[in-house]
Amino acid sequence: MRISIIGTGYVGLVTGACLAAKGHDVVCVDIDPARVAALNAARSPIFEAGLDELLRQHVGRRLTATTSLAEAVLQSDVTFIAVGTPFDGTAIDLSYVLGAARQIGDALRSKRGYHLVVVKSTVVPGTTDSAVVPALEQASGKRAGLDFGVGMNPEFLSEGEAVHDFMSPDRIVLGGIDARSVGRLEEVYRPFPDAPRLRVNTRTAEMIKYASNALLATLVSFTNELANLGSALGGIDTSEVMRGVHVSQYFRGCNEEGLPPITSFLRAGCGFGGSCLPKDVNALIAHGQGVGQEMPLLKAVMRTNQEQPARVVGLLEKHWPELRDVRVAVLGLSFKPGTNDGRESPAFPIIRALSDRGAVLNAYDPAAVAEARAALGGVAVNFCDSLGAALDDAEAVVVVTPWEQFRDVPAVLSRRTPQPVFVDCRRAYDKHCVGRYEGIGL
Ligand code: NAD
Numbered sequence: 001m002r003i004s005i006i007g008t009g010y011v012g013l014v015t016g017a018c019l020a021a022k023g024h025d026v027v028c029v030d031i032d033p034a035r036v037a038a039l040n041a042a043r044s045p046i047f048e049a050g051l052d053e054l055l056r057q058h059v060g061r062r063l064t065a066t067t068s069l070a071e072a073v074l075q076s077d078v079t080f081i082a083v084g085t086p087f088d089g090t091a092i093d094l095s096y097v098l099g100a101a102r103q104i105g106d107a108l109r110s111k112r113g114y115h116l117v118v119v120k121s122t123v124v125p126g127t128t129d130s131a132v133v134p135a136l137e138q139a140s141g142k143r144a145g146l147d148f149g150v151g152m153n154p155e156f157l158s159e160g161e162a163v164h165d166f167m168s169p170d171r172i173v174l175g176g177i178d179a180r181s182v183g184r185l186e187e188v189y190r191p192f193p194d195a196p197r198l199r200v201n202t203r204t205a206e207m208i209k210y211a212s213n214a215l216l217a218t219l220v221s222f223t224n225e226l227a228n229l230g231s232a233l234g235g236i237d238t239s240e241v242m243r244g245v246h247v248s249q250y251f252r253g254c255n256e257e258g259l260p261p262i263t264s265f266l267r268a269g270c271g272f273g274g275s276c277l278p279k280d281v282n283a284l285i286a287h288g289q290g291v292g293q294e295m296p297l298l299k300a301v302m303r304t305n306q307e308q309p310a311r312v313v314g315l316l317e318k319h320w321p322e323l324r325d326v327r328v329a330v331l332g333l334s335f336k337p338g339t340n341d342g343r344e345s346p347a348f349p350i351i352r353a354l355s356d357r358g359a360v361l362n363a364y365d366p367a368a369v370a371e372a373r374a375a376l377g378g379v380a381v382n383f384c385d386s387l388g389a390a391l392d393d394a395e396a397v398v399v400v401t402p403w404e405q406f407r408d409v410p411a412v413l414s415r416r417t418p419q420p421v422f423v424d425c426r427r428a429y430d431k432h433c434v435g436r437y438e439g440i441g442l
Contacts, residue, residue, distance in 0.1 A: 001025070001188060004072035004079045006100045008035055008065065010046055010162060011120060011155050012082030017054040018166040020063035022191035027072040028065040039065035050163035069100070073107035073115070078188055080153070081132075082120045092124050094131060101132045105139025108148055116184045118151035119202075122209050128152045128202040133177065149181030152202035154209035169195040175205025215266075218297070225297045229284070232293040268441030270400060270425040271308035273335035273344035278305070308440070309349040312425055313357070315438040316396055319421050324358030329394035331387070331409065332401025334368035342371035346425070347400040355379045364390035366405050396421040402428035410434040 001024045005016045008030040016028040030036050035045045042059040044051045055063070066072055073079050081104070083096035097119065104117055117136060119128045133144045144150050152175035157165035172195045176182035182199050189195070198208070223242060230236035250262040257263075272278070281298050288295040313323075320326045335345040342348070345368075354361055361381040365372060369383050384390040387405060391397060397413060397420050399406055410433035413420050422429075424439040431437050 001078060002076040003027070003188065004029060004069075004076035005120075006069060006072075006079060006081050006104070007083035007096070007121070008032075008039060008045070009082065009084065010048070010159055011157065012080070013039070013044070013046060014048060014051065014157060014162040014166050015080060015082060015120065015155070016063060017051060017058065018163060019188070020058040020061075021054050021167070024062065024188070024191075025076075026058075026063050027076060028063070029067070029069045029072045030065065031067065033067055036065040036067050048162045049160070054163065069103045070107040073104055074111055076115075077113075078116045078118060078184065079104055080118045080120045082155075085121045085123055092127075094123065094127060097121050097123060097127070098131060098135050101135040102139045105136040105142075108136070108140040108142060114148060114180075114184075116149040116151055116181055118153050118185060118188075120153050120155050122154060122213075123152075123206055125203045125206040125210070127206060128175070129177070145178050145180075149176065149178065149184055150202070151176045151181045151185040152205040153185060154205055156209070156212065171196050171198060173197075173205045173208050174199045175202045177202060221297055225295055229288045229291075229293050229295065232288070232291045267427050268439070269308070269427060270312050270346040270350065270440060271305040273346050275335075275341055275343045278302070278344045309346050310353065311440050312350050312398060312400075312423060313353045315423050315440070316354070316359075316398070316421065318438070319396070319436075322357075323354060326359050326396060327362070327394050328354055328359045328396045328398060329362045329364070329390045330354070330381075331364055331390060331397065331399045331406050332403055333363060333365035333372035334401055337401055337403045340365075340367035340371055342368045342375055345372075345375075345401070347372065348375050350398065350400060350425075351376060351381055352379055355381060362390040362392075362394065365401070366403055394420050396423065398423040398425060399428070400425045402426050410437075 003019055003024050003026045005012045005026065006029045008028045012028060016026045020026040028039060038045045040059065042055040044055055081097055081100045083100050085097060086093045108115055119132055128150060133150055136150065137144055142148060154173050156170065169192060172189050172192060174182050174185050174197055176185060226241065227238040230238045230241065251260060255261050281302055285295045285298050316323060330347060330351055333345060333347045334340055334342050351361060351363060362384050363372060363381050364384045364387055373383055391412065397409060399409065410422060410429060413422055413434050419435045421436045421438060422434040424437065427439050427441065431439060431442060
């Protein structure tokens with residue numbers, strides 16, 4: 001396949017050299033003539049293990065460089081945008097990406113045949129759809145999805161190991177505005193058959209990149225926040241603390257889906273509860289404050305958690321702006337399946353909020369009805385003694401705690417007319433399992 005890459009920095013150059021090594025014909029484009037000249041002389045402008053070797057093998061054959069963006073676009077079938085996206089102190093600076101998109105659009109004006117433009121730069125969610133596509137359409141006078149395709153393919157390489165990371169990717173995110181765009185992007189990555197692929201829309205592709213980096217950044221600051229508390233308290237070696245955390249079974253082995261168990265904590269939902277997490281995080285924040293050590297990250301953790309139950313109410317309000325007299329069945333009252341422990345269960349704030357809005361509430365749990373009755377004293381809710389009784393007549397069904405017994409609830413609801421709204425508070429079900437599905441983070 002003939003590929004052009006705009007921007008010959010860490011990402012563009014490594015992408016170009018590696019795709020050439022995998023058998024594609026690649027032309028790299030940069031506005032910096034010195035960079036282009038170095039590349040054409042098989043000299044890498046950056047230091048990366050293995051890169052010099054790739055350039056020696058492929059420059060002048062399957063890999064060339066130019067300052068002429070238009071020529072590169074006209075001579076290729078796919079164009080990657082891999083220019084910088086710095087943070088200017090206020091917001092992401094998209095000027096390089098949009099400048100490149102306008103130049104690509106200009107070139108596409110005179111290009112025959114279908115062309116795919118792929119954003120590889122890290123851009124905030126919505127950029128490809130709302131800024132890159134209009135820039136391409138305006139400059140080319142053509143229509144995205146008809147005359148050309150648009151993809152979003154974030155890069156996860158890490159400097160210092162960039163060639164290795166590109167050649168052995170842990171994942172390939174194939175984002176696109178339509179199936180044809182994703183299909184052509186898939187062809188580019190055909191020489192990487194073993195890497196897991198995620199086929200998604202462009203916004204989701206953009207978000208995957210930020211979610212990955214934001215999680216890593218959060219973990220670093222989390223550890224440092226605890227390290228600072230450890231220093232303030234004295235007598236604690238944070239390296240030993242973290243070793244004690246690392247050996248947790250959550251970080252070891254794989255679950256049924258082939259993923260480390262810690263990933264069960266990386267699911268969107270209505271928040272955590274139970275007898276330990278809320279009280280322990282609150283106690284640590286208070287203990288830190290006692291020795292003058294603020295715990296801003298953990299405070300934010302608790303604040304976000306307190307706000308999640310309201311999201312569930314919001315999902316119902318999409319269907320009934322006034323929830324008064326709407327018949328809602330709330331399933332699962334314990335803080336997690338398999339226990340009758342209701343302490344700090346998010347089911348309770350959800351039920352209170354729905355009751356405050358005048359919804360008519362049924363509630364059911366295989367084990368925690370007595371606990372819920374005690375916790376919700378004074379709240380108008382009808383506790384049912386069977387799942388069937390709770391579902392009877394419901395206009396909306398909210399699964400807060402996904403007990404195994406609730407697995408078939410979507411199938412039951414699908415047979416009803418009209419179909420009740422189904423709210424999945426833990427993203428435990430397939431989003432296509434019922435006609436009227438609502439889930440947090442969807
Ligand atoms: P970089 O600054 O090293 O390289 C960008 C290159 O683009 C420069 O050589 C510049 O001259 C060139 N350029 C700018 N506008 C141009 C235009 N109109 N035409 C041709 N060339 C142009 O950037 P980078 O580190 O390779 O990062 C590129 C993108 O990839 C960024 O969005 C970054 O966030 C993302 N990313 C970077 C890494 C990394 O480790 N560096 C990893 C993953 C993703």
